[in-house]
Amino acid sequence: xxxxxxxxxxxxxxxxxxxxxxxxxxxxxxxxxxxxxxxxxxxxxxxxxxxxxxxxxxxxxxxxxxxxxxxxxxxxxxxxxxxxxxxxxxxxxxxxxxxxxxxxxxxxxxxxxxxxxxxxxxxxxxxxxxxxxxxxxxxxxxxxxxxxxxxxxxxxxxxxxxxxxxxxxxxxxxxxxxxxxxxxxxxxxxxxxxxxxxxxxxxxxxxxxxxxxxxxxxxxxxxxxxxxxxxxxxxxxxxxxxxxxxxxxxxxxxxxxxxxxxxxxxxxxxxxxxxxxxxxxxxxxxxxxxxxxxxxxxxxxxxxxxxxxxxxxxxxxxxxxxxxxxxxxxxxxxxxxxxxxxxxxxxxxxxxxxxxxxxxxxxxxxxxxxxxxxxxxxxxxxxxxxxxxxx
Numbered sequence: 300x301x302x303x304x305x306x307x308x309x310x311x312x313x314x315x316x317x318x319x320x321x322x323x324x325x326x327x328x329x330x331x332x333x334x335x336x337x338x339x340x341x342x343x344x345x346x347x348x349x350x351x352x353x354x355x356x357x358x359x360x361x362x363x364x365x366x367x368x369x370x371x372x373x374x375x376x377x378x379x380x381x382x383x384x385x386x387x388x389x390x391x392x393x394x395x396x397x398x399x400x401x402x403x404x405x406x407x408x409x410x411x412x413x414x415x416x417x418x419x420x421x422x423x424x425x426x427x428x429x430x431x432x433x434x435x436x437x438x439x440x441x442x443x444x445x446x447x448x449x450x451x452x453x454x455x456x457x458x459x460x461x462x463x464x465x466x467x468x469x470x471x472x473x474x475x476x477x478x479x480x481x482x483x484x485x486x487x488x489x490x491x492x493x494x495x496x497x498x499x500x501x502x503x504x505x506x507x508x509x510x511x512x513x514x515x516x517x518x519x520x521x522x523x524x525x526x527x528x529x530x531x532x533x534x535x536x537x538x539x540x541x542x543x544x545x546x547x548x549x550x551x552x553x554x555x556x557x558x559x560x561x562x563x564x565x566x567x568x569x570x571x572x573x574x575x576x577x578x579x580x581x582x583x584x585x586x587x588x589x590x591x592x593x594x595x596x597x598x599x600x601x602x603x604x605x606x607x608x609x610x611x612x613x614x615x616x617x618x619x620x621x622x623x624x625x626x627x628x629x630x631x632x633x634x635x636x637x638x639x640x641x642x643x644x645x646x647x648x649x650x651x652x653x654x655x656x657x658x659x660x661x662x663x664x665x666x667x668x669x670x671x672x673x674x675x676x677x678x679x680x681x682x683x684x685x686x687x688x689x690x
Contacts, residue, residue, distance in 0.1 A: 301327075304327070304337070304344055317351050318352065320351075322351075322394075323351060326347070332610065334609055334621050343394075346391065350387070360400075363402040367391070371387055409447040410443045410447070410453055413443065414440055417439060417488060421435060434484075438484040439485070439488050445467070453497060461485070461505065465482070482507065487503075489503035520659045521656050525641060526547075529637050529641055529643075530548065530551070538605045541597075541601050541604065542601050542606075542615065542618065543633050544601075545615075547634070548594050550634070550654060551656055553594075554657035555577060558627055559577055561624060561626060563615070564613055565612055570590075570599075573589060575587070575588050576588075605618075611623065617629070633650075634648065634650045635648040638652065
């Protein structure tokens, strides 16, 4: 890899003789395979040379953020410019993560053993999805940290302590839905804790969240006319618009979740039989839908013309190198600015707003709640309307 980037024999020898040459070369090859340009590879290989010289011999044992700050300070002491520090971090940290040398800082709470055992129970006994386990783990960790901070002993918890927790934390602008969600998570956790003898079983029984009224969140969705307007505005020849329009159509017509869009693979689009297969996360099973002509045209235009050449099987890939599959946050960054630019007033401007728009459109077309649930992947039987709703 060094031979392809360096023409000078002296420079080539300097890079090959420096520490961690094999590790640097392997990472550069990885970046090239992911679609990095020659220009970006030259910048990377120069900064990685600095990093290799500044790393200690025990670097494979792990580098955390504090140690990286020390290395950055040594780098900027040698040569400093307005971009030196950030460029060095942006290149060195991904390299360390690629090698498995990066150590994330983990905050261990006083009741870490309780949290760990509860997470194992959610995974092994209940079979919860990883996203659900992560959400519950964060809620419970926050509660356990509060117990430690306030000096409360977990085995001595009583209903008044739970009330105090919600009073303290509600001051952080928790809304009614958040309070109800946290109350539900803690109720399940404390029930499990009681079965393990960690706390009084009566504590969980006293937790009551606020009442959430049926259909109170329907205004969360933009009007279907506004959704059509966003799709029309994305109908250009700009590469970003071509990709984004295909994503917007999947979100709004099929009611896909952002995570379902990011995980969609090329082999899930059956062009021959005009079908598309989604893996619905809530059901944990695939569902097959008709591939509507308007969606097929948008997908084909993106895949044939815009999609970067890469070994990743996912449909939607970042346009800038290194070309990697889009993340959930990237989907949010696609949808939110378009809703904002269109002047659409909704409570949340994320991709889930388009899923809600799909649901409210089906309600307006007099589909039953069962059929709507099927379409959105809440139950197994899928249905799709005979048209895309687009003029």
